[in-house]
Amino acid sequence: DVKVTQSSRYLVKRTGEKVFLECVQDMDHENMFWYRQDPGLGLRLIYFSYDVKMKEKGDIPEGYSVSREKKERFSLILESASTNQTSMYLCASSPDTSSYNSPLHFGNGTRLTVT
Amino acid sequence: RKEVEQDPGPFNVPEGATVAFNCTYSNSASQSFFWYRQDCRKEPKLLMSVYSSGNEDGRFTAQLNRASQYISLLIRDSKLSDSATYLCVVNLVRDNYGQNFVFGPGTRLSVLP
Numbered sequence: 001d002v003k004v005t006q007s008s009r010y011l012v013k014r015t016g017e018k019v020f021l022e023c024v025q026d027m028d029h030e031n032m033f034w035y036r037q038d039p040g041l042g043l044r045l046i047y048f049s050y051d052v053k054m055k056e057k058g059d060i061p062e063g064y065s066v067s068r069e070k071k072e073r074f075s076l077i078l079e080s081a082s083t084n085q086t087s088m089y090l091c092a093s094s095p096d097t098s099s100y101n102s103p104l105h106f107g108n109g110t111r112l113t114v115t
Numbered sequence: 116r117k118e119v120e121q122d123p124g125p126f127n128v129p130e131g132a133t134v135a136f137n138c139t140y141s142n143s144a145s146q147s148f149f150w151y152r153q154d155c156r157k158e159p160k161l162l163m164s165v166y167s168s169g170n171e172d173g174r175f176t177a178q179l180n181r182a183s184q185y186i187s188l189l190i191r192d193s194k195l196s197d198s199a200t201y202l203c204v205v206n207l208v209r210d211n212y213g214q215n216f217v218f219g220p221g222t223r224l225s226v227l228p
Contacts, residue, residue, distance in 0.1 A: 101164065
């Protein structure tokens with residue numbers, strides 16, 4: 001089974017802090033994604049990466065950056081946390097483009113609260 | 116128009132009922148389709164992929180109509196444990212790289228004893 005591991009289930013941070021959310025997958029997947037999920041807004045794509053050191057903006061990249069130094073690890077960075085970034089953050093991975101019938105595999109999520 | 120739309124719900128049904136969820140998508144170039152379920156405060160988990168010929172997995176049947184850009188999920192003999200939010204997901208492979216998974220807003224199902 002594919003395993004996608006997010007480093008923290010719950011995080012509480014203060015406004016202005018720099019926050020790192022880590023995600024590791026063990027299936028050698030090329031594609032990795034960061035989403036946030038908010039009530040009434042569904043899942044929204046923040047950033048994705050289709051290869052090491054490659055990254056692309058999703059629908060809501062403002063206030064976030066990402067890092068993918070190794071294939072298995074995709075980090076989401078909140079440069080200066082704000083209260084409107086309080087949310088559930090979900091990391092996901094999928095195989096390469098040629099396997100477009102392959103689904104997303106999610107980590108168990110990080111619930112971030114910014115006070 | 117939203118890229119992926121679903122029945123607004125919630126659906127409240129008795130145990131043993133049959134329930135159907137509908138989903139429409141706007142991009143005719145979409146290439147793969149999935150149903151996920153999401154329990155409260157948990158991550159989405161793959162329920163089933165949706166194939167053009169339709170497919171079944173136990174009590175669950177998924178259908179795809181590419182001409183109408185419509186996907187459905189049928190749950191027969193519903194169980195209390197089926198209570199969850201069901202997400203319709205459409206994948207469009209981007210030019211030359213990556214994938215673009217677009218999520219519907221979800222339909223909440225409550226199966227009542």
